[in-house]
Amino acid sequence: LAKTTQPISMDSYEGQEVNITCSHNNIATNDYITWYQQFPSQGPRFIIQGYKTKVTNEVASLFIPADRKSSTLSLPRVSLSDTAVYYCLRGNDYKLSFGAGTTVTVRA
């Protein structure tokens, strides 16, 4: 079964950039990589999705190297409200594989 690995936690301060890297072995040719954000007692919420190279939206950037064996979510200038758990997701034959989640704590 495909495995998705990401760091357990990361600490940061307001205004800093946070980068979270997810490793995904055996990623399939048709797999996209998606990142979700989850606050306590809520369902996850979509942040960004990509296939290769770099994708940017109003919230984050996603960097995926040519071999696609990893992806890096970049949160620019974080604020206290960005404190949450961040998950990366890749799909594989209907067996979706979420990472275990990275708890990002932003301090003032």
Next chain:
Amino acid sequence: GAGVSQSPSNKVTEKGKDVELRCDPISGHTALYWYRQSLGQGLEFLIYFQGNSAPDKSGLPSDRFSAERTGGSVSTLTIQRTQQEDSAVYLCASSLAGWVSADTQYFGPGTRLTVL
């Protein structure tokens, strides 16, 4: 517009009882997903529906778990003879097209199940 809704929001049951958890997806979404999230843990994928059909049920933890979807809309996750290890938050998500890897999933608030 309305998002994904789940009911009940909380369910407390006794060990050995059966429970049914309901998910109402966003109107028009063809794909529906069930996940389990144990306390302090990540998301465990359980099952995916494309329309009323589930291509692969091997993600369900045991034969006590079953799921169905009718009319391409509402889905029910049933847990028979509940055990304490079934205690968790059960999350449902839906997506528009159903290509599992590329589709944005919209999650409901979850049902918190407690088995005493």
